[in-house]
Amino acid sequence: MAKWSMVIDLEKCVACQGCSIACRFENNTPVVGPDQALMGRAMRWNDVFPLPINADEDTGEYPNVTSRYIPRPCMHCENPPCIKVCPVGATFIDNEGIVEQNYARCIGCRFCTVACPYGVRYFNWLEPKWEAPLGEHLNPDRVEGEGVLEGPVVRPRGIVEKCTFCVHRLIKARERAEAEGRDFRADEYVPACVQTCTGKARFFGDLDDPASTVSQLAKSTRAFRVLEEVGTHPKTIYLREG
Amino acid sequence: MDISELITKFFTSTGPGGGMILLVVSLAASIYFSMIRWILRGGEEPEEHPSN
Amino acid sequence: MLPTTFHPQNNNEAVILAPVHRVTRKDLLLWAVLLGIMGIGVYAYLTQWFTGLGVTGLNRPVYWGFYITNFVFFIGLAHSGTFISAILRLAGASWRTPLTRAAEAITLFSLPFGVGAILIDMGRPDRVMNIFFYGRFQSPLLWDITAVSLYLFSSIVFFYISLLPDIALCRDRLTEVPSWQQKMYKILALGWTGRGEQFKRLERALDNMAIFMTLLVVTVHTVVSWVFGMTVQPGWHTALIGPFFLVGAIFSGTSAVVIVLAILRRVYHMEKVLPVSLFNSLRKLLIVFTVAWLYMMIAEFLTTTYGAISDEMLVVWQKFTGDFAVLFWTMALTVFVLPLIIFLFLGKDHVGWMVVAAILINIGMWIERFLVIVPTETRPRFVSTLMEGMGSYHPSWQEIAITGSLFAGLILLYVVFTRFFPIVPIWETAHSGETK
Numbered sequence: 001m002a003k004w005s006m007v008i009d010l011e012k013c014v015a016c017q018g019c020s021i022a023c024r025f026e027n028n029t030p031v032v033g034p035d036q037a038l039m040g041r042a043m044r045w046n047d048v049f050p051l052p053i054n055a056d057e058d059t060g061e062y063p064n065v066t067s068r069y070i071p072r073p074c075m076h077c078e079n080p081p082c083i084k085v086c087p088v089g090a091t092f093i094d095n096e097g098i099v100e101q102n103y104a105r106c107i108g109c110r111f112c113t114v115a116c117p118y119g120v121r122y123f124n125w126l127e128p129k130w131e132a133p134l135g136e137h138l139n140p141d142r143v144e145g146e147g148v149l150e151g152p153v154v155r156p157r158g159i160v161e162k163c164t165f166c167v168h169r170l171i172k173a174r175e176r177a178e179a180e181g182r183d184f185r186a187d188e189y190v191p192a193c194v195q196t197c198t199g200k201a202r203f204f205g206d207l208d209d210p211a212s213t214v215s216q217l218a219k220s221t222r223a224f225r226v227l228e229e230v231g232t233h234p235k236t237i238y239l240r241e242g
Numbered sequence: 243m244d245i246s247e248l249i250t251k252f253f254t255s256t257g258p259g260g261g262m263i264l265l266v267v268s269l270a271a272s273i274y275f276s277m278i279r280w281i282l283r284g285g286e287e288p289e290e291h292p293s294n
Numbered sequence: 295m296l297p298t299t300f301h302p303q304n305n306n307e308a309v310i311l312a313p314v315h316r317v318t319r320k321d322l323l324l325w326a327v328l329l330g331i332m333g334i335g336v337y338a339y340l341t342q343w344f345t346g347l348g349v350t351g352l353n354r355p356v357y358w359g360f361y362i363t364n365f366v367f368f369i370g371l372a373h374s375g376t377f378i379s380a381i382l383r384l385a386g387a388s389w390r391t392p393l394t395r396a397a398e399a400i401t402l403f404s405l406p407f408g409v410g411a412i413l414i415d416m417g418r419p420d421r422v423m424n425i426f427f428y429g430r431f432q433s434p435l436l437w438d439i440t441a442v443s444l445y446l447f448s449s450i451v452f453f454y455i456s457l458l459p460d461i462a463l464c465r466d467r468l469t470e471v472p473s474w475q476q477k478m479y480k481i482l483a484l485g486w487t488g489r490g491e492q493f494k495r496l497e498r499a500l501d502n503m504a505i506f507m508t509l510l511v512v513t514v515h516t517v518v519s520w521v522f523g524m525t526v527q528p529g530w531h532t533a534l535i536g537p538f539f540l541v542g543a544i545f546s547g548t549s550a551v552v553i554v555l556a557i558l559r560r561v562y563h564m565e566k567v568l569p570v571s572l573f574n575s576l577r578k579l580l581i582v583f584t585v586a587w588l589y590m591m592i593a594e595f596l597t598t599t600y601g602a603i604s605d606e607m608l609v610v611w612q613k614f615t616g617d618f619a620v621l622f623w624t625m626a627l628t629v630f631v632l633p634l635i636i637f638l639f640l641g642k643d644h645v646g647w648m649v650v651a652a653i654l655i656n657i658g659m660w661i662e663r664f665l666v667i668v669p670t671e672t673r674p675r676f677v678s679t680l681m682e683g684m685g686s687y688h689p690s691w692q693e694i695a696i697t698g699s700l701f702a703g704l705i706l707l708y709v710v711f712t713r714f715f716p717i718v719p720i721w722e723t724a725h726s727g728e729t730k
Binding site: 258261262266280282284286 | 484
């Protein structure tokens, strides 16, 4: 079984937020408008923000300022705190290590959102809506099975959603390989953010395959994982600058 | 298998689920029901020294 | 049916039964006002139902606010009854008898609103049954549901069986009340006849249940705290959170008993039944709790600030000097400083001062619950709060109205109850009269 992982090279990242946009269009994330965004309700499955993250922390006096940017998809932890606390199993980790959310089952208690130390989970406070031209170009992809609804399908209000490493792309790639009567190869599947990355800062692949790019990069001396001390074992790995 | 793996297994498995709640509550219900009946039946047998 | 039903002789029977005889115009007015407040809450909830939780001030990262605070507070309030009744029963403290029912009634009538607060907080209340269909028992939320529903259920039974002899008394004595009320007593009395063996078994059942109820008090509030403690968030993830919540719960619950007793004493003229000595006994208990609460506070903040892990310190500073400083220091004043002064120097033999302190404590404890929950959320480890408006929380009118209506509901259930059932146990307080 594959163990999907993403590596983000902060040296190459230019903080253009192209990944955020690609993610939004790939996954039909609702646009909340400026008033809701000011309340902190903007949905960014793939966020890009400056470090340090809050105003209390010292960033230095001009000209000796330290400020960096970090793109943040879901960490797809191997020990995800969100899954432990979900009362109905609406969020789950599949056998390839992708942490997913079942929109058909979520009861909107927001336990997972407060349990996630990375804040990657988003709640649908209101009915999702799109401005006129945006709403006409929604991604028609969806993942539907017995009692399961995920992928880019338009989410109802009152439930939690999150980055899924574009799991619908994985399913599609598998189906294509099957239809063509050949084996599925790991490089046939990348999430939208990786595909679009301007600086080619993102890499994606199978961490279980020692020959894969992500496995190689994970061994780099620059490699680190965010909040590793919390014991979550993230599968999104960063390469620090310099 | 190391202990952290075991713990992770436990927390990510399906588990006994909501049935557990029903089990606990219905167990309590049956105990309380018989308790109340036991209280009310107190002194029901023909008493040898009818008091008061 | 059984005209020979035995009732223990209680000299204060007339006083205790007086409020049960009739519903006055004043009562109806009070009920109407409380229903009105609840109506506003219902309207507020309807707007939330049709628009979504977006009508609240909740956001990212403050996903939990007033509703969860209410949940914790009402469950805490519910510990008064069981604490006073069960633990003092086990300890053999006979001064407790006149106040047991008044205390237990707080438990019974605040628990449903604690449960309600959780349902109100759900994004998809229509999917609540998923908890049974797909429930994962590894989630602290399911521990909560199990513990709270067992607690609610057990409290009802504990309350009901100790009420049985008095319902039978109402059935036999209150012949002038409306026929539906008489019928209610007759059904609820379950054919109680007051045989000596029945009383003996009742006492035994209550004694045994008291042990179980005491365990439940500890379990329930610890489990409530574990909803926070089981996450890895700074300020929540501490083993102390369970005992801390428990002490707070018993503290606010016992204070609530003081308020209720004082009101009953005043409004229903029960000065003889609920003597000042009761308040003096409660005063001693409350002094212990006030100090216990301080101990918990010191244990928590000393550990956190001495270790000074940066993630934790961000939350601590939010409370000490940050956005929540005013609330935090108000809380310290109303939960600890002022009540302790009142209890030590003014409260003895003064019911009025005791009530002032009890009200201060309950306001403070609500704030304390809020401060456990929200400051942690405003300083997340990895959510950028640099943008204006991020990492803060301003409740909307809906949240305030719903909070108000929960309190109104508790009061409404309470006042209605006191008009139909004796709020002071007649059979339990009769024993003291017998020994003369």
